[in-house]
Amino acid sequence: MTKSPYIPPKDWTPEQVQAKLQDLIDHVERLNDDWWDKDLKGLINVHGVFSSELARAALEKEVYRPSEIYYHAPEDVRNGLIAKLLETEDPRTAGNLMCCLAMQGDDKALETLYDLEQHPRPWREKLYVDPSVYAQCGGWTFDKAGKRRQLNFDTCYPLIKGNRTQDGAAHIFRPRKDRCPECGGRLSDFLVLDGRDKRLRFLGIDGIFTATACLGCIPWANPSYSRFTLDGGSIPIFPYEDGCEDAMEDEDVDQIGDNPYVLASQPAPLFYGADWNKVSTIGGFPFWIQDWEYTPCPDCGKPMKLVAKLSWEMLDFMEGNCYVEVCPECQVASMHHQQT
Numbered sequence: 009m010t011k012s013p014y015i016p017p018k019d020w021t022p023e024q025v026q027a028k029l030q031d032l033i034d035h036v037e038r039l040n041d042d043w044w045d046k047d048l049k050g051l052i053n054v055h056g057v058f059s060s061e062l063a064r065a066a067l068e069k070e071v072y073r074p075s076e077i078y079y080h081a082p083e084d085v086r087n088g089l090i091a092k093l094l095e096t097e098d099p100r101t102a103g104n105l106m107c108c109l110a111m112q113g114d115d116k117a118l119e120t121l122y123d124l125e126q127h128p129r130p131w132r133e134k135l136y137v138d139p140s141v142y143a144q145c146g147g148w149t150f151d152k153a154g155k156r157r158q159l160n161f162d163t164c165y166p167l168i169k170g171n172r173t174q175d176g177a178a179h180i181f182r183p184r185k186d187r188c189p190e191c192g193g194r195l196s197d198f199l200v201l202d203g204r205d206k207r208l209r210f211l212g213i214d215g216i217f218t219a220t221a222c223l224g225c226i227p228w229a230n231p232s233y234s235r236f237t238l239d240g241g242s243i244p245i246f247p248y249e250d251g252c253e254d255a256m257e258d259e260d261v262d263q264i265g266d267n268p269y270v271l272a273s274q275p276a277p278l279f280y281g282a283d284w285n286k287v288s289t290i291g292g293f294p295f296w297i298q299d300w301e302y303t304p305c306p307d308c309g310k311p312m313k314l315v316a317k318l319s320w321e322m323l324d325f326m327e328g329n330c331y332v333e334v335c336p337e338c339q340v341a342s343m344h345h346q347q348t
């Protein structure tokens with residue numbers, strides 16, 4: 009077979025999308041050799057294609073990675089995943105299956121994971137975390153009473169280059185005048201979102217969301233917290249767990265703030281930001297460089313909701329991503345950093 013020339017996913021025609029999907033359905037076991045499959049990433053992340061047929065084929069061949077294949081999969085597939093999970097004795101397989109079930113994400117999936125948390129199987133001892141943390145892989149979790157808490161939003165908007173004087177709904181790394189007590193560098197509003205803009209209504213924030221921290225301290229402070237008010241106010245919470253040695257120069261803070269990124273006019277697929285790319289997204293699923301990580305709210309202790317994945321590389325600032333989260337009830341923002 010001759011290899012066809014590489015075409016970036018965004019340029020695939022509807023026929024090519026269909027052909028790639030069919031090819032994956034027919035050869036889904038290839039994901040067991042390399043689950044980071046470019047065609048699959050193109051289908052899911054760039055084209056937002058989720059296929060019941062692909063999920064059925066994957067289950068049949070016991071392909072459990074990447075778990076996104078099973079995002080909102082139909083009931084018969086969910087039942088199949090549950091049956092496999094209840095019969096396996098292998099901790100790794102159990103972990104993978106819990107992620108798949110988390111991606112499927114319906115009430116029966118919740119019930120199953122909750123039951124496994126209440127009545128742990130022998131494989132639980134070999135895993136680091138509970139089923140409620142595996143559920144987070146699907147963007148949700150449950151509390152001790154089995155009540156669901158959604159941890160991400162089912163809408164995703166990328167940040168793209170544009171003109172902020174014409175569109176001020178989103179602003180990243182806006183420099184502030186006040187300074188970080190840890191290092192003396194100037195603080196930044198990492199993310200400012202106008203929840204009243206019709207594109208951002210999905211956040212359910214009837215006013216301004218602001219997350220404030222120190223650019224220099226962010227990799228060490230992990231996480232940084234701030235409190236916001238709907239009228240645009242934001243106060244960072246100190247002390248940090250750890251700070252940086254050398255403060256960033258004021259000009260560098262200004263330069264990062266002087267970026268051209270604005271909210272795109274149209275939403276993107278939910279997993280658009282969930283790849284090794286220099287893409288920043290509001291809502292949807294992020295790409296976790298390390299394990300998924302939802303920060304507990306410092307006030308109420310509940311896991312916070314993911315608002316944004318911001319790519320440092322998009323700004324040529326440093327390696328990795330910044331994850332911005334919110335506890336809507338307590339009006340607290342958190343920011344944490346991941347890199348390889």
Ligand SMILES: [Zn+2]
Pocket residue numbers: 188189190191192193222223224225251252
């Ligand atoms: Zn600092």
Ligand SMILES: [Zn+2]
Pocket residue numbers: 305306307308309310335337338339340
């Ligand atoms: Zn809270």
